[in-house]
Amino acid sequence: MPVSDEIGVVSYGACIPRLRIKTEEIAKVWGKDGVAMAKGLNVHSKSVPGWDEDVITISVTAARRAMYRAEIDPSRIGAIYVGSESHPYAVKPTATIVAEAIRATPRLTAADFEFACKAGTAAIQAAMGLSKSGIIDLGMGIGADTSQGAPGDALEYSASAGGAAFIIGRDDLIARINHTCSFTTDTPDFWRREGQHYPSHGGRFTGVPSYFRHVLAASEMCMEAVGTKPEDYAYAVLHQPNGKFPVRAAKQIGFNDAQIKDGLLTPYIGNTYSASMPLGLAAILDKAKPGDRIYGCAYGSGAGADAFDITVTDGIDRMERKPGETVQAMVADAHYINYAEYAKLRGKILMAE
Amino acid sequence: MAREVGIIGVGITKFGEVWDRSLRDLGLEAGVKAITDANVASSDIDALYVGIMSPGMFLDQEHVAPLIADWAGIAGSHIPATRVEAADASGGLAIREAWMGIKAGLYDIVMVGGAEKMTDVGDEEALETLSASVDQEWEAFFGATLPSLYAMIARRHMHQYGTTREQLAHVAVKNHMHGALNPDAQFQSKVSLDAVMSAVPVAEPLGVFDCAPFSDGAAALVLCEWERAKKIAEHPIKITGSGQAGSSLSLFARKDITTFSATRAAAEKALAMSGRGLEDIQVAEVHDSYTIAEILAVEDLGFAKKGEGGKMAESGETALGGRLPINTSGGLKARGHPLGATGIAQAVEIVQQLRGKAAGRQVKGARVGLTHNVGGTGGTALVHILEGEG
Amino acid sequence: MAGARFWREKSSRYNGLGAKCHNCQKVFFPPRALCDHCGRESMGKVKPFQLKGMGTLHSFSVVHDPPRGFETQIPYVVGLVEMDEGVKLTAQIVDCEPRDVQIGMRVKDVFRKVREDGRAGVIHYAYKFAPLTSPHGGATPAHTEALEAAVSGPMDGARPKQKA
Numbered sequence: 001m002p003v004s005d006e007i008g009v010v011s012y013g014a015c016i017p018r019l020r021i022k023t024e025e026i027a028k029v030w031g032k033d034g035v036a037m038a039k040g041l042n043v044h045s046k047s048v049p050g051w052d053e054d055v056i057t058i059s060v061t062a063a064r065r066a067m068y069r070a071e072i073d074p075s076r077i078g079a080i081y082v083g084s085e086s087h088p089y090a091v092k093p094t095a096t097i098v099a100e101a102i103r104a105t106p107r108l109t110a111a112d113f114e115f116a117c118k119a120g121t122a123a124i125q126a127a128m129g130l131s132k133s134g135i136i137d138l139g140m141g142i143g144a145d146t147s148q149g150a151p152g153d154a155l156e157y158s159a160s161a162g163g164a165a166f167i168i169g170r171d172d173l174i175a176r177i178n179h180t181c182s183f184t185t186d187t188p189d190f191w192r193r194e195g196q197h198y199p200s201h202g203g204r205f206t207g208v209p210s211y212f213r214h215v216l217a218a219s220e221m222c223m224e225a226v227g228t229k230p231e232d233y234a235y236a237v238l239h240q241p242n243g244k245f246p247v248r249a250a251k252q253i254g255f256n257d258a259q260i261k262d263g264l265l266t267p268y269i270g271n272t273y274s275a276s277m278p279l280g281l282a283a284i285l286d287k288a289k290p291g292d293r294i295y296g297c298a299y300g301s302g303a304g305a306d307a308f309d310i311t312v313t314d315g316i317d318r319m320e321r322k323p324g325e326t327v328q329a330m331v332a333d334a335h336y337i338n339y340a341e342y343a344k345l346r347g348k349i350l351m352a353e
Numbered sequence: 354m355a356r357e358v359g360i361i362g363v364g365i366t367k368f369g370e371v372w373d374r375s376l377r378d379l380g381l382e383a384g385v386k387a388i389t390d391a392n393v394a395s396s397d398i399d400a401l402y403v404g405i406m407s408p409g410m411f412l413d414q415e416h417v418a419p420l421i422a423d424w425a426g427i428a429g430s431h432i433p434a435t436r437v438e439a440a441d442a443s444g445g446l447a448i449r450e451a452w453m454g455i456k457a458g459l460y461d462i463v464m465v466g467g468a469e470k471m472t473d474v475g476d477e478e479a480l481e482t483l484s485a486s487v488d489q490e491w492e493a494f495f496g497a498t499l500p501s502l503y504a505m506i507a508r509r510h511m512h513q514y515g516t517t518r519e520q521l522a523h524v525a526v527k528n529h530m531h532g533a534l535n536p537d538a539q540f541q542s543k544v545s546l547d548a549v550m551s552a553v554p555v556a557e558p559l560g561v562f563d564c565a566p567f568s569d570g571a572a573a574l575v576l577c578e579w580e581r582a583k584k585i586a587e588h589p590i591k592i593t594g595s596g597q598a599g600s601s602l603s604l605f606a607r608k609d610i611t612t613f614s615a616t617r618a619a620a621e622k623a624l625a626m627s628g629r630g631l632e633d634i635q636v637a638e639v640h641d642s643y644t645i646a647e648i649l650a651v652e653d654l655g656f657a658k659k660g661e662g663g664k665m666a667e668s669g670e671t672a673l674g675g676r677l678p679i680n681t682s683g684g685l686k687a688r689g690h691p692l693g694a695t696g697i698a699q700a701v702e703i704v705q706q707l708r709g710k711a712a713g714r715q716v717k718g719a720r721v722g723l724t725h726n727v728g729g730t731g732g733t734a735l736v737h738i739l740e741g742e743g
Numbered sequence: 744m745a746g747a748r749f750w751r752e753k754s755s756r757y758n759g760l761g762a763k764c765h766n767c768q769k770v771f772f773p774p775r776a777l778c779d780h781c782g783r784e785s786m787g788k789v790k791p792f793q794l795k796g797m798g799t800l801h802s803f804s805v806v807h808d809p810p811r812g813f814e815t816q817i818p819y820v821v822g823l824v825e826m827d828e829g830v831k832l833t834a835q836i837v838d839c840e841p842r843d844v845q846i847g848m849r850v851k852d853v854f855r856k857v858r859e860d861g862r863a864g865v866i867h868y869a870y871k872f873a874p875l876t877s878p879h880g881g882a883t884p885a886h887t888e889a890l891e892a893a894v895s896g897p898m899d900g901a902r903p904k905q906k907a
Contacts, residue, residue, distance in 0.1 A: 015879060018838060051816050052837065052855040056868065060854040061879050088866055097868065101757045101854055329878045344815060351815075481810045490752060491773055492833045495857060495869065496806065496813045497821045502833075504804035505823055512802070512846050556821075557805040605823055605831040610802065 007132040008176035008310070010169040011072060011319065013065025014282040015058045015144075016162045016269055016330040019048040021342045023157050029339045030152045037157060042243025045334070046160035046270025048342055049146045055084045056094050058163035058275075059144045060101040066140070066165045067102050069320040070172075077104040077167075078136025081126050082112050083119025083274045085192070085199075086146045098142065109136075116190060117239055118300025119143060120164065120274040125180055125306060127168040138169040143298075145273035150198035151348060158242050160270025164278035174316040175285060175294070179226045179309040183218040190301035206301070211245055212252070215297050218305035219253050222295070226309045230254030234292040237263030237280035239299035241271045255295075262287060263296075268331050274300075281310075283327035288312045358455045359582035359589040360739070362391025362575035363701040368689030369539040371569040376412060376470040377424045383571035383694075384425045384466055391575035393585065395427045398575075399460035401434040404447030404467035405693035410482040411474055421466060440486035441642060443467060444572070444696020445726025445735030449595050451576050461578045467697035468571035479567045483692070486729030488603035500564055500643065501556035502604050502730050507645035508558060510611045513660065516648065518558055520663030522549035524644040525562045525686055527672045532683025534673075534714040539568050539689030563644040568689035572697035574704075588708045594627030594738030596620060602732045611660075613731035616653035620725070620736045627738040629721060631655045634738075636706050636716045637677065638699035640727040641684040650725055651679065654736070673714055681706065681714045696726035696735060707741030746865055756869035759852060761830065763792035770794075772830040796852035798826040798872065805841045812858045820844050824872050838873035849875040 022045045024034030038044045049058070059082050067074065082094040095110035113119040113126070120143015127139025144163025149155030168177075189210035192199040202210075215238060223229065230236070236255040238246040243266050250260045263280030265272075272279055277298035284294055294310040323329065343349050364386025366379050374382075380403075388395065403421050408414040418434035428434075437447040444467030451463040471479050484499040492502065510516045526546055532538035544562060552560035582589040598618035604610055624630065631654070639654065641647035648662035656677060657665040665671060671679040682688040682702040685695055703722035705711045720742070726735045754760040755773050762774035765788045766781045772794060778785035803822035806813075813819065820836040822844070836844055837855065850872035859866045873879065 018877075050837070052835075052857070052871065054856055054866075056866070057853075057855050060868075064854070065879075097757075100753060101868075103758060324876070325878045333878055477809075477811050477814075480808060484810060488833075493810070494867075495821065495834050495871075496810065496816070496819060497833050498806065498808065498810055500808065501804045501806045501821050505802040505821070508804060508846065509802040509823075554805070554807045554818075556808065559804075603833070605833050610823065 006170055006173060006176055007128050007168065008173040009166055009285070010138060010172055010174065011066040011070035011167040012282050012285055013062040013069070013165045014163070014279055014327050014330060015061035015065070016279070016327070017047050017049045017053050017058070018333045018335050019050055019345070020045045020334045020336050021048055021339070022336060025339050026157055041157055042247070042267050043158050043270055044267055045336070046158060047162055047272070048337060048345060049161040051345055053146070053161065054088045055082070055086050055144045055146055055163070056088050056097050058146070058161065059094055059098050059142045059165065062144065062163045062165035063098050063102050063140060063142060065325070066167050070167070072138065072167060074103040075107070076137045077102070077140055078108050079127055079130050079139040080104065080108060080110045080142070081123035081140070082142040082144065083115065083121070083123040084112070084143070084145050085114060085116055085119065085273055086148070087112055115304060116300035116302050117241070117273045117276055118298040118304055118306050120278045121298040121306035124166050124168060128177065128180065131168050131170060138167055141166050141168060143274035143278040145275055147273045148198055148346060153198070155199070155201065158266070158271040160272050162269060162272035162275040162279050164275050164282045166278065172315055173313050174319050175310050175312045177308055177310050179222060180307065181218065181221050181225060182304055182306045183214050183221060184304035185214070187303035189303055207245070210301065210303050211239070211241070211299050212249055214303050214305035215239065215249050215299050216252060218307040219295070219297055222307035222309055228309065232293055233259060233295045235263060235284045235288065236260050236295045237277055237284060238297050239277045240264060240266040240280065241276070243267040265327070265331060279327060285316070286321055286326040286328065288316060290314045290316060356456050356458060357579035358452045358592045359577055359579045359586070360574050360592065360700065360704050361577045361582050361586035361589050362387045362389070362393070363573070363704050364390060365537055365572040365698055365701045366570050367537045368568045368570035368691055368694070370472050372472070374569070376408065376468060377420065379470065379569060379571035380421045380466055380468045381424050383468070383573040384464060387464065387573035387575050391586070393462060393575060395425070396430060397462050398427055398432060398464050400432050400451070400454055400463045401425070401427065402437055402447040402451045402463065402465045403434070404437045404443035404445070404465070404696055405469060406438060406440055406443050407482050407485060407692070408470070410485060411470055425464070439733040440728035441690070441692040441695055442726045442728035442733045442735050443693040444698070445724065445737070446597065446696065446733065448574065448696060448700060448737060449597055449735055452592055452595055455576060455578050461581055463576045464573060465576055465697060466571060466573040467694040469691035469693045470569050471567040471691060472569050476567070486732070491605070492603055498556065499729065500559055503643040503645055504556035504559045505604070506610050506649070506730070510645060510648065511558070513611055514663070516663035518550060519546065520667050521558070521563060521644040521648065522546050523666040524641060524647045525549045527666070528641060528680050528684040528686040531673060531681050531714060532687025535683050535688060538683040538687050539566060540683065540687045559643055559645070565642045565685035565690035568691040570689055570691035570694045570698070572694045572701050574697060574700055588741065590704045590707050590739050590741045592737055593740050594623035594629065596622030596626065596736045598622065598734050600731050602729070604730045611649070613649055613653050613727065613734060615731050615734035616650065616725065616727065616736070619734040620654045623736040623738050629738055633721045634677065634723045635719045635721050636681060636703065637679050637723040637725065638682060638684070638702050639679055639725040641680060641686050642690060642727070644686070646727065647679070647684065654723070654725060673716070678716050681711060681716060696724070699724040699726060700737065700739065703739045707739060749865070749867055757854065759794040759796055759870060761792045761794050762789050764789045770828045770830050772826065772832055794826055794828055797875070798824040798850055800836065800844070800846055800848045800850055801825040801831055802846060803836055803844050822872065824850055835871040837871045838877050851875055851877070853877070853879055
């Protein structure tokens with residue numbers, strides 16, 4: 001018997017590195033038409049982590065933001081899960097450093113998650129379970145990535161960096177998570193073997209049998225479970241590997257452009273992988289009003305989709321949402337670099353030992 | 354009656370990138386020159402002090418005092434040999450330790466050497482070793498090198514007092530001009546103001562010409578109880594004042610980063626002991642590890658008001674022929690800066706000036722001189738007052 | 744490189760934990776157990792103290808000649824930040840162009856990677872400082888009071904006792 005009927009978001013925080021590279025700048029190097037590329041992907045620029053930024057610093061920054069704006073006592077955090085496919089250590093969890101940096105140690109559980117781009121939402125689901133059952137008070141789920149695309153590959157235009165942290169609990173909610181469900185299968189659309197520097201993917205196989213199949217199925221499952229229709233939602237945010245897939249999927253599900261507009265960040269900051277849907281959700285929460293219903297669906301290759309049906313509560317009006325610190329403000333804080341600087345920062349230059 | 358201490362012999366190697374000589378070779382050369390100059394036998398030496406900053410990081414070698422004693426041929430006499438370390442004030446501190454030993458009546462004749470071999474490691478390692486004098490946990494850890502800390506001092510000095518980049522550059526120009534007159538200097542060519550101002554940046558606003566070089570070299574003194582010194586030496590030089598003072602290791606712990614309070618305190622003590630005033634000082638060797646360091650030195654020693662060191666550098670007062678020639682040897686900048694040797698080398702220069710033996714760069718009639726040696730960003734400062742017959 | 748040397752300092756390097764002498768109210772960063780002003784009178788009276796993470800730039804330098812491990816970052820800015828609590832500390836200044844850095848600018852702490860022990864070694868994180876206008880970093884005053892309550896307790900040498 002669950003301790004509480006209600007479970008949801010108590011606070012959230014985001015982090016998007018300030019450096020950017022334009023699609024045209026990358027295309028120049030590989031002899032491609034940058035304008036056509038940008039249009040085709042609907043990705044005009046992407047975020048690039050600075051030398052001193054990685055999934056750990058991005059997670060800490062997002063986590064601290066979530067903690068500070070709601071003035072949460074760190075001793076209440078009972079679990080921290082960080083989902084990413086670019087954790088700085090293959091062995092040594094990002095989550096413990098986040099825990100230390102928000103002073104939540106030592107009485108908590110922590111672990112890192114991996115499930116391509118839905119590792120962050122998987123982390124949120126796990127936090128929901130522990131909190132709703134009363135095993136812990138508050139749990140934190142973070143999605144963050146600094147993923148790389150192979151030089152010259154299509155993914156090089158979109159693989160970017162960012163992170164979002166969600167504090168999940170039973171009381172003082174700013175948004176209630178009414179329902180979550182997932183659609184999961186063994187589908188080899190995109191993968192990276194241990195020791196490989198860059199991922200591999202199945203080209204067009206990543207579309208209909210992968211992204212679209214799982215997102216559409218999870219969305220149908222979710223709306224059937226809660227008895228909603230697409231028009232019931234003020235906002236919808238889907239996993240956004242580029243600026244095209246989520247628009248097409250949204251249409252297929254039945255959402256219109258106005259519903260998905262505020263959560264669609266990829267055209268400016270690229271695909272932040274495990275932070276892709278979570279950052280879009282954070283951008284929506286930055287402006288949502290009490291009573292707004294939000295539909296969110298993340299997708300992770302391999303493959304699975306996590307769906308969330310969310311209702312914003314009165315609590316959101318009590319939350320500090322400073323204009324200078326919104327996701328949009330972070331998107332706008334853009335500083336452009338050229339391909340040489342990008343290659344140096346992303347470790348694509350063979351340095352001396 | 355209180356014992357006094359004199360210097361009866363000096364020796365110095367030519368500083369520079371000395372590829373074919375090791376630390377042992379350099380130490381030996383300086384020691385032999387000093388003992389020959391002093392005209393005493395090795396059996397007359399009662400103790401050895403060696404000032405050296407970091408043979409451990411430059412050469413993996415610690416415990417260097419017996420090493421130098423051995424190579425100097427005096428290990429067999431089992432004299433006490435002590436290594437002294439205070440970053441780049443190791444030499445100055447070694448002089449004081451030796452001076453204390455004689456004053457206390459334990460020794461009559463003491464050999465004091467200073468040396469450093471910096472070029473057996475690469476430039477980046479040398480920079481890190483040099484920067485070992487700063488706070489490793491709270492300055493170096495964050496990427497602050499020793500030059501960058503002096504650069505921050507310079508920028509704050511410029512902000513607080515209006516000191517200019519040109520004024521800093523004047524220090525380098527002057528010291529190179531002096532170095533060109535010193536056959537033992539590492540750099541023997543003049544540099545123009547333009548060259549200094551447009552040099553490759555190290556840590557802004559300091560460029561390559563604002564920073565003392567990495568150097569190999571050694572210098573040595575023979576100190577002797579004064580009454581005996583007068584009998585042995587033709588031209589003994591008396592140490593009439595010695596002052597040592599410390600401050601926090603880290604720059605961030607200082608209330609005012611534009612002043613080295615350790616220099617002020619050490620100078621006060623040394624001058625008081627000597628019974629001399631600042632106006633009596635006719636020639637000085639000060640610690641110009643960076644151009645800003647000389648500006649701070651002239652202010653903190655008292656030769657210029659705080660904030661006016663830049664003007665003094667620009668005025669020509671501190672050049673040969675000026676009112677108070679400073680760093681006639683070329684200073685750390687042009688003579689070179691083998692870290693542990695510097696404090697000794699400064700004394701060698703003042704001794705030669707006071708003996709009238711600084712050929713080509715003699716300050717006429719100099720009878721009272723001052724040496725000023727600093728460790729790191731001012732955690733240690735040594736000031737000595739030396740006097741001769743002129 | 745041994746991990747313990749860096750692990751020991753993490754409450755200060757990650758979270759800006761300093762100390763305060765409750766005899767004379769002097770604030771220290773990094774923390775220490777004995778007040779240099781009060782000496783023995785301060786024994787037992789120096790408690791952990793949480794810096795709020797905001798300060799003013801006291802001086803800075805753009806570094807072109809780096810120590811090992813910092814080569815790919817040049818030119819980078821090191822600065823002396825005077826924290827609002829009165830202590831100064833040394834840190835990199837980030838998220839702005841070196842030419843835009845000025846003495847007197849207001850800055851706040853951000854959590855960044857400082858260095859790594861090579862490709863196989865430990866990664867070291869700590870504070871750096873970004874302009875106040877950055878959308879990242881810093882903590883609200885009310886929250887730091889909660890943090891202070893969380894770290895109250897006796898000092899154990901140069902740092903607070905680890906929580907049980």
